[in-house]
């Protein structure tokens with residue numbers, strides 16, 4: 001509907017009536033409004049009775065206060081509607097202003113819109129024969145409108161209406177524009193009106209210009225909507241939809257997932273969803289496609305889906321209640337209004353006004369958490385390049401869903417001004433929603449993993465930014481480093497650390513060295529996850545770190561051979577580290593003739609090691625290696641790694657114990673009290689809850705100690721093994737040198 005500027009309201013109702021067919025009056029008193037049968041962004045549609053003839057009609061009441069267009073423009077639109085004369089296009093009988101509203105009188109479509117039907121009874125979409133009928137009638141409507149020089153601009157299931165006889169009509173010229181219109185009716189340069197999920201790429205891209213072919217794109221999207229029960233990308237916020245529409249391959253019907261649909265249907269959809277508008281067929285041409293040639297008349301197919309349904313107004317009421325219940329459940333952190341807007345957006349209300357620059361600005365705030373290579377959305381289920389490639393794994397060859405998921409969630413921090421907050425809510429909702437099995441990149445979310453990470457978004461009152469608490473936890477907790485260093489230890493340390501913190505408040509266990517702390521302070525929490533170099537040296541799971549301009553693989557250039565794909569912020573590495581490649585790596589390339597280059601020497605003192613950027617293998621692999629007859633030049637780097645890991649773990653544990661001892665000292669500072677007495681006193685003072693915590697803390701400390709002992713044993717064994725290997729190595733060097741000398745001697749002789 002018309003949408004800009006102030007409305008010049010006429011003095012009396014009916015004064016601005018547009019061309020009305022003689023059979024309908026423009027007198028509001030001649031109409032009795034009955035139930036609400038539909039609602040849009042600015043309009044409520046009622047079943048109504050035209051009293052002079054006792055005829056049932058639909059009256060769309062548009063709230064003029066909410067509309068921005070001037071009244072002439074609205075009138076002109078209504079006039080266009082009234083001039084329409086096609087069996088598949090809803091025609092306005094007349095329109096007139098009543099106080100603050102514009103009333104548009106139309107034929108009443110008893111079964112409402114296809115969207116309503118799907119929502120109430122066919123959530124997974126219709127069967128192909130039904131879809132064929134609906135689409136063919138809609139396409140006829142488009143053919144007619146295009147021939148009249150009209151672009152509908154809002155083709156979607158919500159605007160395809162059905163009556164009791166199964167007749168299909170395209171409705172809502174809310175955003176229609178005359179193609180030949182040159183005046184103020186044209187959209188401003190950077191704005192567009194419509195529903196982003198259905199909008200063609202050229203409509204979303206300002207300056208490119210678009211024509212009636214934009215309707216063909218929307219028609220293709222509508223086909224997918226009818227096939228699946230929802231439009232592709234519909235669960236994403238507008239800015240995301242914008243980017244996905246522009247960047248991704250067009251959505252379509254999938255060969256595997258959409259087996260139930262014919263090849264002809266799939267082909268027809270693919271013809272519509274071509275990014276290059278010039279390559280899309282006209283409605284006329286499309287009607288000649290075999291899919292439509294074989295489509296049955298709606299009277300034959302539609303009846304079957306309309307039986308046993310309650311009256312339209314009851315369905316609408318039920319849907320309204322459902323919407324309200326969902327809103328209440330979601331408990332959006334923002335105002336009710338915001339949540340309502342989101343709900344409307346997800347419903348596909350077309351009156352969202354988007355400022356393209358605003359969207360772009362928002363989009364730029366999303367760090368490239370989504371790989372640009374994403375080709376398909378979940379709806380199309382066509383495998384993405386990455387989706388096909390099961391090698392989206394971390395260094396250890398495990399699916400990297402958890403880490404990446406966390407990072408993705410973190411990366412959803414978006415400015416909340418204007419529509420941004422709305423968008424972010426949707427983001428957050430989608431990514432954390434347990435029902436959302438697939439993510440934007442087509443990877444399955446592991447619900448079990450995510451269950452442990454409740455993801456509610458919070459708004460920082462100062463920065464006005466939305467942040468996922470998952471992301472905050474991930475980022476703000478300095479324990480994250482431990483996860484990257486040694487995952488098994490991490491869980492234990494974190495558990496102890498949290499217990500200690502909760503138990504003794506400020507005397508929390510200091511689990512990282514000062515150096516690490518300062519490293520972490522340097523970590524830019526608002527940017528992409530960046531790891532202090534020391535972390536990356538021992539990272540099992542994160543080969544990535546930020547280096548100013550972006551992500552680099554901490555393994556250095558050479559190790560990039562192991563990287564199969566770099567997807568946005570994520571380096572996707574090959575399954576397990578290839579030993580041969582390890583050998584070629586920075587350490588594997590260690591010259592035999594320069595043993596002083598051994599990193600082992602430099603890394604021997606805890607806390608003063610160099611960044612060792614070589615890939616690692618786990619302890620089992622290492623044992624196998626040691627038992628095999630692999631040459632020491634291969635083994636040494638791995639042993640070095642083991643030693644470094646162990647040293648680091650030892651370092652962590654020492655720090656942890658240091659912290660605990662400090663804690664003990666504080667407790668022990670009360671003279672003349674045995675620890676038992678102290679405990680009893682504390683029990684008395686702090687109550688049973690605290691003593692419980694202390695007990696569990698002590699258990700954990702003893703667990704830690706025994707773990708440390710094991711680690712130390714391993715360390716000693718590794719050191720011994722190392723010494724032995726180094727001796728062997730030296731012997732090898734000697735032998736080789738002797739041989740070299742002999743060779744030289746022989747040559748001389």
Ligand SMILES: Nc1ncnc2c1ncn2[C@@H]1O[C@H](COP(=O)(O)OP(=O)(O)OP(=O)(O)O)[C@@H](O)[C@H]1O
Nearest residue numbers: 038039040041043045058109113172174349350351
């Ligand atoms: N003639 C009609 N008969 C029965 N129901 C109708 C009729 N016209 C519209 N509706 C119902 O009312 C809903 C909203 O109508 P309409 O799309 O015209 O409003 P809108 O404000 O332009 O909405 P949107 O912005 O979502 O397109 C439709 O989705 C449909 O379900």
